Amino acid sequence: xxxxxxxxxxxxxxxxxxxxxxxxxxxxxxxxxxxxxxxxxxxxxxxxxxxxxxxxxxxxxxxxxxxxxxxxxxxxxxxxxxxxxxxxxxxxxxxxxxxxxxxxxxxxxxxxxxxxxxxxxxxxxxxxxxxxxxxxxxxxxxxxxxxxxxxxxxxxxxxxxxxxxxxxxxxxxxxxxxxxxxxxxxxxxxxxxxxxxxxxxxxxxxxxxxxxxxxxxxxxxxxxxxxxxxxxxxxxxxxxxxxxxxxxxxxxxxxxxxxxxxxxxxxxxxxxxxxxxxxxxxxxxxxxxxxxxxxxxxxxxxxxxxxxxxxx
Numbered sequence: 001x002x003x004x005x006x007x008x009x010x011x012x013x014x015x016x017x018x019x020x021x022x023x024x025x026x027x028x029x030x031x032x033x034x035x036x037x038x039x040x041x042x043x044x045x046x047x048x049x050x051x052x053x054x055x056x057x058x059x060x061x062x063x064x065x066x067x068x069x070x071x072x073x074x075x076x077x078x079x080x081x082x083x084x085x086x087x088x089x090x091x092x093x094x095x096x097x098x099x100x101x102x103x104x105x106x107x108x109x110x111x112x113x114x115x116x117x118x119x120x121x122x123x124x125x126x127x128x129x130x131x132x133x134x135x136x137x138x139x140x141x142x143x144x145x146x147x148x149x150x151x152x153x154x155x156x157x158x159x160x161x162x163x164x165x166x167x168x169x170x171x172x173x174x175x176x177x178x179x180x181x182x183x184x185x186x187x188x189x190x191x192x193x194x195x196x197x198x199x200x201x202x203x204x205x206x207x208x209x210x211x212x213x214x215x216x217x218x219x220x221x222x223x224x225x226x227x228x229x230x231x232x233x234x235x236x237x238x239x240x241x242x243x244x245x246x247x248x249x250x251x252x253x254x255x256x257x258x259x260x261x262x263x264x265x266x267x268x269x270x271x272x273x274x275x276x277x278x279x280x281x282x283x284x285x286x287x288x289x290x291x292x293x294x295x296x297x298x299x300x301x302x303x304x305x306x307x308x309x310x311x312x
Contacts, residue, residue, distance in 0.1 A: 023144055024052050024076055026083040032189040034060040036087060037230055038080065042202040042283045045072070045103070050144035051137060052076065054103040055232055057193060058084055059186070061165020064093025068184060068193050070107030070116070072137065074148040077110025093165070097153055098182045098195030098232065100125030101205075102133040108151035117157040119173055121180035125208075126152055157182065174221075176214025177206075183221060190227030197221065200234030200242035201281070203288035204249055206295050211254050218247050245282075252276065253292055261300040267293050 028036035040053040051072035058080075059066045065084055070077045084092065097105045097118040105126060108116050118126075130150035138145045159173040159182075170185040177196045184193040196205065197217050222243050229237050231246075260270045271290045279285050 022079045022082070023050050024079045026076075026079050028058070028083050028087055031228060031230070031236060032186075032191050035186070035189055035191055036060070037236065038083065039235070040103075040233065042234055044284060044287065045137065045140040047140070047142035047144070050076075051103060051141040053233065055230060055234075056080060056104075056107075057230060059165075059167060060088045060090055061093075061167055063165030064091045066164060066167075066169075067092060067095040067111070069098055069104040069195075070095055070111060072103040072106050072141065073145050074107060074109040075144055075146070077107025080107060081110055095153075096157060096171075096182065096184065097122060098184075098193070099178045099180060100129065101178065101196065101207075102130070102137050104196070104232070105153075106134070106137065106145075106148055106150075108153065109147075109149065113151055113154040115155070116151075116153040117155040118153040119157050119159075119180040119182055121175075122178075122182070123153055123156065125179065126150060161187075172220070174213075174217035176210055176212075176217045178208045181217065183217075185224050185226060190225070191230060192221065192224055192226035192228070193230045194221055194232065194243075196232035198229065198231040198242050198246050199249075200231040200237060200245065202234040202283050203279075203285040204246065204253075204292070205233075205288060206253075206292045209292075209296065211250050211296075215247060215250055218243050218250075249279065249282075252279070253289075253296070257293070257297055257300045261297070261304040267297055270297065 026038045028038055031037050037055055037057045039055050041049050043049050043053050045051050045053060054071060056071050057068040065088060071080055092111060095111050095116040100122045134150055157171065159171045161168060161170050168187040170187060172183040172185065174181045174183055174197060181195055181197050183195055183197060222240050229242055231242050256273055270293045275285055
């Protein structure tokens, strides 16, 4: 969608948007010493919630503030900076982006891009798919996206352990939710920031998912000696319950799609699959099931076809 089209489509909302400040009402919650999380809603992207569905975080250290994910829009990024300023007068030293999905990375414009870091494949994903993501968010979220554009991280993030302002941080490069998923384990406080490799009481989003490596990534996360887990979406937990819930969801989804492909079932049939009782209270489960079928089922059909042809 060209910029001028966006202006026409949402121009009538601009006066209201400009007068409404802030729109996200971000409230940092201290979850460990000098460690803050801004919890998003367990909803889909809508104009009503302005795209505020993601958990972002920041650490206040003696070397400055480390931000984890920049949020869904330029406006969110700006309000995130304001929320940080209410907590500390330390400068923002770095922003680490966990993966290339827009709700996590479209607030980049609000920060000095020379301080925004991401894994190489995350940067490539934003470059290749960012414009399409942007058009979609303008349609779904509306005026809160005004002024937002794709802003690529200016620094390549290298996995490994780093000392950062008195915190020993382990940067873990994984994949499965997307082609490149960053998890950050603060060995000093015991807080694990799992990004979208882990959802908690909110259905999984799977537009770029690969179930097998995602499960492998969950196994690696579960082995870490964390004391508090922060998922990409949903509530925090003092144990591995969100990891286990995510694993059960992925295994169920795999079983449903694999069985359906062998039975030659149509997508519409799979979307009406009965939801197990343990998943009934997970928000957006039916909606995300429909999306997952669209995203993933063609691969299962193709694999089944190859298997049949090989058998013959």
